[in-house]
Amino acid sequence: MVAEGRQKLDRPLVVLAGTVVVGAVAALLDTTIVGVALDAIARDFGTTDGSVVWVTTSYLLSLALITPLVGWGADRFGSTTMWHFAIVSFLVGSVLCALAWDTTSLVVFRALKGIGGGMVLPLCQAILARAAGPERFGRAMSLVSIPGLAAPVLGPVVGGFIVDGLGWRWVFLINVPLCLLALVLALRFMPANGPRRATSVDWVGMLLLPPGLVLVVYGFSRIDSPSAFTDPVVASVLLVGVGLIAWFCVHALRVPEPLVNLRLFRFRGFSSSAALTFLHGVGSYAPLVVLPLFFTRVGGHDAATTGWLLAPQGAGTLLAVIFAGVLADRYGARPLVLTGVVGTIAGTVVFTQLSAQPHEVLLGASLFVRGLGLGLIGISVLTAAYRGMAADDIAQATGAISIVQRLGASAGAAGVAVVLAVALASISPTAAGTEVAGAYGETFWWVLGTTVLALIPAFAVPRTTKPATATAE
Incomplete structure (x- = not known):
């Protein structure tokens, strides 16, 4: 066990966290900024909405393809080597996207960019988990999450300014200085690869x-x-x-x-965290499909205003992660996870009543509470996932957690899209605004149900705050 005097976040760990967060911010910004630019891309290339959607879909497909290989690559070639490869791939993909000449070329280049983008966040977690250990991982992830969460909050607003002022190609070129800075910092401060496992290819x-x-x-x-x-x-x-x-x-x-070690699910902390990660992905991404449409089509707001109306959830999450890591390391993950799930439930209830046209101040306050809950869940789950796990299994565990999270996000987005389509199809095209708002509110009953379901794995999260031994709990 690490000596008590070494449990603090020392300077090398803080510097390492700052190094990896630069690459993480670039990847997180990309997920929100590009969506703002799709309309401009469609008009520039003269393509249909159905075709331009593949600019986003190809990226998601690439993420799903590369994520299972991250753990194997980190074990085989080293996390630092894979980090350099991920940042370079993301940089090259960004430049190629900015140079695209039609929709097809942009779709192909986005898929290439997804190879690097899909590696960045899992590698960020794996590198910090190895350096911090289970006792300090929560606090280390909080350092990374604070600037990382600001990226998706500000992404739509920044993207709108870029598209209107410079053109959609600069949405991709903005990644170039961030990636170059990430490479310089990694070469200067990232430790050399540790012992590598000569694993065979599955x-x-x-x-x-x-x-x-x-x-x-x-x-x-x-x-x-x-x-x-x-x-x-x-x-x-x-x-x-x-x-x-x-x-x-x-x-x-x-x-x-x-390729992915399913035996990791024998650890109670990991298996419960995986279930919570899936449901957390649903809860985080599903509203992002419905709320922008609600604020623009029912509320009549423009894109910039909609971005600010969505900001309270990001602000709540940002505030939560500032304290979540320290609290999880001190009191254990289970109390924070349960508090987070209850907070997310409380912040979701008002959105099931959109037909009553609640005031936007109430909606903003509810989004803030949702953000607090989601932030507590996210950091606490990551803290619990690695307890009782051998250091050699961390890279594989990070890859598995990332796969589960992305499946949850995809399932959440697809689920609310179908529920919303059914609800809108059941009302008349000339229906009043309250009926249309009610259709959007119906989708949040599905979100609320999945959030309540998260209480089951939340009670299975290990209670202890002490580092467990590397055996199944």
Whole structure:
């Protein structure tokens, strides 16, 4: 056990956290800024909304493809080497996107960019987890999360200014100075690769899990109405994707070194954290599909105003993570997770009553409370996930957690899109504003249900604040 005097966040760890956060901010900004630019891209290339959506979809598919390989790559080549590769890939992809000449080229370059973008956040967690250890990981992640969470809050607003003032290509070029700074800092402050494991390549796993995840994400991206469930293409894609993932699960339990080590789920902290991470992804991303549409189409606000109306959730999350790491290290993850779930439930209830047209101040306050809850859950879950785990398993665990989170985000976005489509289809095109608002409110009953469901794994999070031994709990 580490001596008590070394439990503080020393200067090397703080400097390392600042180093990786620069790359993380670039990846997080990209997820919110690009959405603001899609309309300008469609007008510039003269393409349809259905085609330009693939600028985002191709990126999501690339993330799903690369995430399972992050843990294996970190074990095989070292986390620092993989970090350099991720930042360079993201930089090259950003430049190519800015130079795109049509929609097809932009879609291809976004997929290339997703290779680096999909590695950045899992590697950020893995590098900090190794350096901090379970006792300090919560506080270290708080340092990273504070500036990282400011990126998605400010992203839509900054993106609007960039698109209107400089053009959509600068939405991608803004990543260039951030990536160059991230590379310089990594070369200066990031430690050399530690001992590397000469792991063999799980070729069967590579042929099963990444394509399975890609097919599932693609299938979800095609669901934009209730009738999509009966589409033979959508049904076939989802069925094959789920089948490949199930096949991988059987395979992973039979081989000694699978692409993703499912045996990590024997740790109670990890398994409960994985379930919470999935539901946290649903709770975080599902409202981001509904609320912008509600504020613009029902509230009549422009994009810039909508960005500010969504800001309270990010502000609440930002405030929560400032204290969540220290509290999780001191009192354990379970009390914070339970508090976070209850807060998220409380902040979601008012959105189920949108037909009553609640005041925007009340909506903003509810979003702030939701943000507090989501922030407490996010940091506390990461803190609990690595307790009782050997250092050699951290990279694999980080990759698995990232996969679960991205599946939750995809499922949440697809779920609310279908629920909203059903609700809007049930009302007349000439319906009053209260009826339309009520249709948006119905989608939040689905969000509320998944949040309540998170109470089950929340009670399974380990209570202890002491570092567990590397054995199954």
